Amino acid sequence: MISIEGLSKIFTADKQKLTAVDNLTLDIKDGEIFGVIGYSGAGKSTFVRLLNRLEEPTGGRVVIDKQEITSLNSRKLRLARQEIGMIFQHFNLLWSRTVKDNIAFPLEIAGIAKAEREQRVQELIDLVGLSGRENAYPSQLSGGQKQRVGIARALANRPKVLLCDEATSALDPETTNAILDLLVDINQKLGLTIILITHEMHVIRKICNQVAVMEKGKIVEQGDVLDVFLRPKQPVTRKFVQQVMGSSEEDDDLQLLMSTYKQGKIVRLHFIGETTNQALISQLAKKYAVDINILQGKITQTRAGAYGTLFVQMDGKAEEMNKAIQYITDETSVEVEVIRDAN
Template structure:
């Protein structure tokens, strides 16, 4: 769907040349929600603006749906951009226009007949959950509602690709989740390819299938979101994973648990992927005559399933505790590691 080869962007000042995007190569599949994450200055916002040539590349090629965007002349580019919607961090709405008129604006520019415009706007208002707000002005809307207008406007011309540049970073956590849920719904209903730029790993975790990590204009790590969570290779990626999972102080944590809980067997349960049995603890407690104490841990969800660790204490007769341990290892998808065996 999207092929990017050797993409570069330099900004020249009086004294030096700054490379914002450096020989970036990437392939994005049709219908995918693809996340690009990086800290400020990593080059991610420049990268997404290069995709629809809001910024002109210094080198490289961008091909979207078999059309090489980097070769298009002005008139051709104008038509191509109708198939590439974009939403922004600060909404970029027309403040003198109502919700309806903001959404209708790109349809007017595209020369869509009035009757067709009216029908399309109604569909979009319903799609993004703004029914009965079509006559409100942006100043009368909440942040989440403004972003819903931005999403509807970006979808007006039935694009094949939706670019999201820090689309939730100006929103509170609850509103962020509602917007992310909306993007997932749009992806599923319309089969839209979504590229999402962010500096927040929980956004990637919640909705993305694939993720690329940017640093100093380069992609330093890339892969399936769950795989990146499980096996982060670069220091910057590990820091992002810690945003969701917490600081990696596991060795100290294990020592503390061993010293604090001096009875029974302590095990670490490692949850990975979509086959994880969410009812594991209650199932084991019913199946075996043991007591199970959850000591600590953190489980989070990705699009592919659960990921995380849970430390539990197993108390009871040795045979029952051992039988429960073997059951978890052999009969479930949860990985088990014995931290301290029973006394």
């Protein structure tokens, strides 16, 4: 659906050159929610604005649905942009227009007849959950409602792609979750490809299929969200995963666990996907003569499935404990690691 090859953007200020996007190559599948995450200054917002040429690229090409956006003249680019919706962090609404007039604005520009325009606006108001607020002005809306207007306006011309530039950064956590749920609903109902720019791993975890991590204008890591969460390779990715899992304190926790529980083995169990629902602990207790004490753990949901870590103390005869660990290794998809063996 979207093919990006060698995309670059270099800004020049005070005779100094700044490379915001550096030779970026990426493919995004039709109908998926693709997340791009990075800290401030990573180049992610510049990247997303290059896709619809709100910023002109210094080099490279962008192809969306077999059309090379980077080679279009001004007239063809205006038409192509009708198929690329965009929502922004600070909503960018027209404050002198009502909700329905904000949503109708891109339809007016496209020359859509009034009757068809009004029908489309009402469809979108219902879709984003703003029924009853049609005649309100932006100043009368909450942050979440303003973003719903922004989403509806971005969908007005039935785009194939929706670009979201920090769309939830100005919202509180509860409203953020509601907007993310709305984006998933839109993705499923309309089959829309969504590119989501954010600095919050919670957003990626909740709704994205794929994620690319940006640092200094480059993509330093990319893959399925679940895989990236489970096995982050780059330091910047590990920092983002810690936002959700809190694993930065894990070393301290392990030292405390090992000093508190001095007998038997301390084992870390890593659950992935459906295995998070397995009654593994009770199975082990029934099969083998071992005592199992759950010390701590956490399970996190991603759109691709759940994953989590559980620390347990296992006590009993060495032979029985080894059998239990071998059973986990051979008969389940749970990853097991012996952290400490006091036998």
